[in-house]
Amino acid sequence: MSINPITRIRRFNRAVVRETGVLDQSYLGRGRPLGPARVLHAIGPDGAELETVRSYLGLDKTLLSRFLKSLVDEGMVLLEQDPNDGRRRIASLTETGRAEHTAYNALSDAQANAILSRHPRADALLDAMDLIGSALGQDEITFEAVDPRSEIALYCLHEYYAELDRRIDVGFDVNLSADPDATDMMPPRGTFLLAMSDGLPLGCVGLKGTDKGYAEIKRLWIAPSARGLGLAKRMMEQVEAAARDLGISLLRLDTNSKLGEAVKLYETSGWTPIERFNEDPYPDVFFERAV
Template sequence: MIDAVSRVRRFNRAVTSEVGALDSSFLGRGRPLGAARVLNAIGRGLADVGELRADLALDSGLASRLLRGLEEEGLVETRPHPDDARRRVARLTPAGEREYRAYESLSDAQAEAILARHPDRAALLAAMDLIASALGRDRIALEEADPRGAAARWCLGEYYAELGRRFERGFDVALSCDPQADDMVRPRGTFLVAMSDGLPVGCAGLKGGGGAVAEVKRLWVAPAARGLGLAKRLMAAVESAARSLGIEVLRLDTNGRALPEALALYRRSGWVEIDRFNDDPYPDAFFEKRL
């Protein structure tokens, strides 16, 4: 009874009795689950009725009836799609918007309640992130993002914090050559963030200078998402972005002592070790790859 399978099933029971209740925040506002799910889907931005039906796996008849119910309640409006009058688009009325937000804050409150009664919030969140990333691994998408945006800044903050823990003497961004954000925005470069259902779980930057040589910077994967092959995917995406920008040679620096996984990744994916090409105090290994 203490084998791995029993432990997964125990987790499952714990979660469906507690979190199942959390999800039932869909209830509690006097509306059946089906209608609440449709309202929620529209609130999340699933305007197109077909999309909505696919997302919620609803029969066309049922979907149509649920929509009409919400329309009669005055929460939703539908109109034909401007480009194709067979399709219909739904959106929330102001009253629907209010109702949607009411459901949202119910969910938030229940999530808060779970957190509040646990002493070690950080450990609980880390475990939740790990499980959510593991279960949703096939749905982790790489997106180009502004390096000054919220998702990128969160990743960079976590990255710097981790370097601080890994380097014996800590890490100070000011001492390292921090790439200017403009150099990581098209057309000079780019910045990629791996998103797992809304949570950033990894990033990589391509810092260009306008020429044929560019640098890969800030490769990071959240602890919760390690082991899923994300670093490899991020590097592949950076390379293909570099090609599309006309870059011919990629370079990067790293610290092999503090970040051995990174070193191993570069070595096994076609990077060649070269001489030091900057005087940044942190790195001790330098690589190049011709595209």
């Protein structure tokens, strides 16, 4: 026998509704439903423009206005016109609102810890959540240029190195590779891009500037939870556009034949195989593309 996948999805949906308190009139015991609580969180301690809040939460203007009115009436939120654009309004938290924001964060953290603590395979549970979050949020992924030495960039790079070590027959030691200098992946020579989903990194890719008449694509990595969603192709399009913006017209890259999905991506997206162009001991496949 097999269980209908629709039945499995609906069971999951009901479990999430129960666990997160979507239908509670006093979400996390703070005296208001989930909707206004989410608006309070989206405004945050630094404040936010209303259209940004509406877009982030996926709310229509009427519902957002109703939630905002309730928060204003409670003394949690102030609404003001943007001093630089009279057509826009800015929401900010009052002192009371900031205290409520802090209280919600503490309760949400405790709820998350409770979920993990009562499951015998917390890592597997988190992996499943990442997979679902990536699938449901794939249309909301954003791309950000960051310093390749930043903590979040280093996290992605370490994940990339660990995967190479697992998949390449001889393993991988970044100290033996042609590891690019960070400044070569920063403007004006290059860039380092992250794919972000609601604050979590799902992938990275670097553009390394050189003085050889071309730039190199480096360190393309996609989190396991986001694979199969076309994100690698989107990241390549983003980094190629960044190259054009920097006046770079020729790109090269290398990879290892054990990374079959990467080789296939390059073969099917306009990259031309070329002879080896570096002394890095790990790659055995080389490509070039004019942009």
